Amino acid sequence: MGVNAKENSVDELVAAIAVGDRLAFDTLYRRLERPLYRFLILKLNDPHRSSDVLHDVFLEVWRSAAAFRGQSKAQTWIFAIAWRKAMEVHRKGERVTYQESLPDQIDESPDAATALSAAEDATAVRACLKGLSEEHRMVLELTFFEEMSYPDIGAVMGIPEGTVKSRVYHAKQLMLRCLSAKGAVRGSGRNG
Numbered sequence: 001m002g003v004n005a006k007e008n009s010v011d012e013l014v015a016a017i018a019v020g021d022r023l024a025f026d027t028l029y030r031r032l033e034r035p036l037y038r039f040l041i042l043k044l045n046d047p048h049r050s051s052d053v054l055h056d057v058f059l060e061v062w063r064s065a066a067a068f069r070g071q072s073k074a075q076t077w078i079f080a081i082a083w084r085k086a087m088e089v090h091r092k093g094e095r096v097t098y099q100e101s102l103p104d105q106i107d108e109s110p111d112a113a114t115a116l117s118a119a120e121d122a123t124a125v126r127a128c129l130k131g132l133s134e135e136h137r138m139v140l141e142l143t144f145f146e147e148m149s150y151p152d153i154g155a156v157m158g159i160p161e162g163t164v165k166s167r168v169y170h171a172k173q174l175m176l177r178c179l180s181a182k183g184a185v186r187g188s189g190r191n192g
Contacts, residue, residue, distance in 0.1 A: 014074040017065040029058055032075070035146055036082050042141050043086040043134070053089060057082045076152040079142070083156050128178035136171035143168055 008016070008027065016024030036057060040050035060081050068077055129137055135157075142148045142156065150164045157164070 009074075010078070011070070011074040014061070014065050014068055014077075017062060018068065019066075025058075025062055028061070032078060036079070038145065039079065039082055039138075039141055040086055042137050043083070044089060049089060053082065053085045056085050060085075072155045073152060076148065076155050079146070079148070079152075079156040080158075083158075124179055124182040125175075127182065128175050131178060132171060132174060135167055136174065139164055139167040140171050140175070 008024070010028065010031070013024045013028040013031075017028065033054065037050055037054050040053050040057075041047060044050050044053065057078065061078055064081075068074060072080075129140070132140070138157065139153060142153045143150075148156070150161045150168070153164045154161045
C-alpha cells in the first residue's frame, strides 16, 4: 500500500504503521500532531508537559499499532491513548502550570472595528472556556475542534455516549450564558 498523506485515512496509516511503515508514521505524525497537542494543552495546561506527553503518545502508537484491532476508529484510539497518558500525569501528581493565554489568531480584515470586535470576542471565548470544568472543556474540544462523534468521544474519555451528550449540552449552555454576560453574543434584544 503506497502511503499518500492526502489520500490515506488515519485507519489506513495505522495499519501501515503496524507493519513498520515509517513513511506512514511520519504522515500520521504530521496529520495529528497539532490536534493532539491542542487536546493535551487543554488537559494539562502546560506546553512543555503537553509536548512530552505528545511524543509518548506517538511512541505508543508506533509500538502498539499492530495490536490495534479496529474496535473503534484509529483516531479515536490515538486520542484515547493521549487521554490516558494525560490522566497518568494527573494521577502521579506531577505539577502542571496554567498557560495564561492562547496565541491570538491574526485577523487580516481591513476593517479595524471588525478586528477589534473579533479580538474582544476571542478574549471572551477564552475567558469563558477557562471558567468551564475540565470535562466540559474536553467535550467541546473533541466535538467542535476535532469533529469527533459522541460515541468516539465516549470511547476516548471512557464514559457513556449519554454522558457525552449531556456534557456537551451543558457546556454549550454555560458558554452561551457566559458569552452573553460578557457581551460577546449579540441577541435580538440587544442594541449595537
